[in-house]
Amino acid sequence: MSRRNTGLTVRAPAKINLHLGVGGVRPDGMHPLLTVYQAVSLYDDLAAAPAEAWRLGLTVDDHVAAHEVPLAGDNIVDRAADLLAAHHGLARADHGAAVHITKAIPVAGGMAGGSADAAAALVALDRLWGLETCDDDLLAIAAELGSDVPFALLGGTAVGTGRGEIVTPVADHGSWWWVLALSARGMSTPAVYRHFDELHPDASPEPPPADALLAALDSGDPARLAATLHNDLQAPAFDLRPDLADRIARGEAEGALRGLVSGSGPTCVFLCGSGEHARAVAAALRVPDPATGAEPVVLVAHGPVAGAHVVEGLAAHG
Numbered sequence: 059m060s061r062r063n064t065g066l067t068v069r070a071p072a073k074i075n076l077h078l079g080v081g082g083v084r085p086d087g088m089h090p091l092l093t094v095y096q097a098v099s100l101y102d103d104l105a106a107a108p109a110e111a112w113r114l115g116l117t118v119d120d121h122v123a124a125h126e127v128p129l130a131g132d133n134i135v136d137r138a139a140d141l142l143a144a145h146h147g148l149a150r151a152d153h154g155a156a157v158h159i160t161k162a163i164p165v166a167g168g169m170a171g172g173s174a175d176a177a178a179a180l181v182a183l184d185r186l187w188g189l190e191t192c193d194d195d196l197l198a199i200a201a202e203l204g205s206d207v208p209f210a211l212l213g214g215t216a217v218g219t220g221r222g223e224i225v226t227p228v229a230d231h232g233s234w235w236w237v238l239a240l241s242a243r244g245m246s247t248p249a250v251y252r253h254f255d256e257l258h259p260d261a262s263p264e265p266p267p268a269d270a271l272l273a274a275l276d277s278g279d280p281a282r283l284a285a286t287l288h289n290d291l292q293a294p295a296f297d298l299r300p301d302l303a304d305r306i307a308r309g310e311a312e313g314a315l316r317g318l319v320s321g322s323g324p325t326c327v328f329l330c331g332s333g334e335h336a337r338a339v340a341a342a343l344r345v346p347d348p349a350t351g352a353e354p355v356v357l358v359a360h361g362p363v364a365g366a367h368v369v370e371g372l373a374a375h376g
């Protein structure tokens with residue numbers, strides 16, 4: 059029986075930074091981090107099928123701003139394809155694919171949606187083109203694409219060091235429930251880091267540690283985790299977007315164990331004690347804005363979940 063290559067779909071998760079410790083800016087303009095990532099159950103799917111030429115398409119969930127996703131050669135998925143091909147000495151012109159992203163992770167939301175797509179592209183194209191890239195090489199290519207991309211490959215719960223690209227899994231004995239309060243407008247990650255520099259011109263090169271948070275993860279106790287969540291980019295994000303502080307206060311007033319800005323923002327995440335608790339807090343936050351009448355997008359997710367993985371495909375019997 060022959061096998062026909064019909065393509066495959068790879069799913070990659072959004073992330074939350076449970077701890078985002080930021081050190082003073084490095085000479086290369088990046089910041090040393092000690093972060094603890096958790097992958098949560100909000101996903102982008104990337105389908106890749108054989109094709110002569112390179113094509114990239116996009117479908118988005120209602121809450122995702124499609125016009126903010128570049129499709130004309132400047133998508134992080136294009137860069138992932140270029141780097142993967144170059145790593146194997148392949149001419150890009152000879153390696154096409156019909157790639158389609160189905161996006162649920164908000165754009166510029168601080169949840170690493172672009173990084174998820176890049177990680178999904180590496181896994182999908184590696185399989186589609188039959189490259190069998192080893193894990194270490196995939197992680198190295200991911201690190202070139204962006205600081206959060208290696209974690210999107212790994213998933214679960216992990217410590218990130220360097221500029222975030224060096225990832226090590228950690229013990230996590232919890233199943234954590236989150237409310238995600240999305241924002242209609244995205245935020246620029248470089249702008250938030252620049253404002254961190256303005257607020258902390260003398261920041262130590264050594265980012266603050268996460269020992270208490272790591273112990274809380276090991277314990278599986280949501281109240282302990284809530285007490286140790288930490289984000290050094292939250293204060294600069296609040297300055298740039300004062301509405302976020304109100305949002306965090308609202309979620310906590312509605313009974314969430316703790317609210318936090320996700321990464322560089324603007325998504326606000328709320329830790330809850332159970333799925334039921336998270337659904338109740340989410341419902342309480344879905345109140346139309348009195349000025350505009352618009353209802354905020356508030357989702358429920360759990361973590362940790364797997365990193366980029368194949369959910370459909372590759373070969374069909376023909």
Ligand SMILES: C[C@](O)(CO)[C@H](O)COP(=O)(O)OP(=O)(O)OC[C@H]1O[C@@H](n2ccc(N)nc2=O)[C@H](O)[C@@H]1O
Nearest residue numbers: 087088089091204205206207221222247248251321322
């Ligand atoms: C905010 C976080 O999401 C937290 O995990 C990341 O630090 C940002 O990750 P990312 O978007 O994958 O970042 P990259 O694509 O590598 O870098 C985008 C920009 O963010 C800033 N940046 C990023 C990572 C880092 N450790 N220091 C930085 O200063 C730099 O201005 C950089 O030009």
Ligand SMILES: Nc1ncnc2c1ncn2[C@@H]1O[C@H](COP(=O)(O)OP(=O)(O)OP(=O)(O)O)[C@@H](O)[C@H]1O
Nearest residue numbers: 133134165166167168169170171172173175247321
């Ligand atoms: N596949 C993609 N999905 C989303 N944005 C993309 C993609 N490719 C390129 N971009 C560009 O990257 C920018 C940042 O996108 P992304 O959604 O990854 O931000 P983010 O979630 O804030 O990331 P992080 O938390 O890692 O800083 C977008 O504003 C967009 O211009």
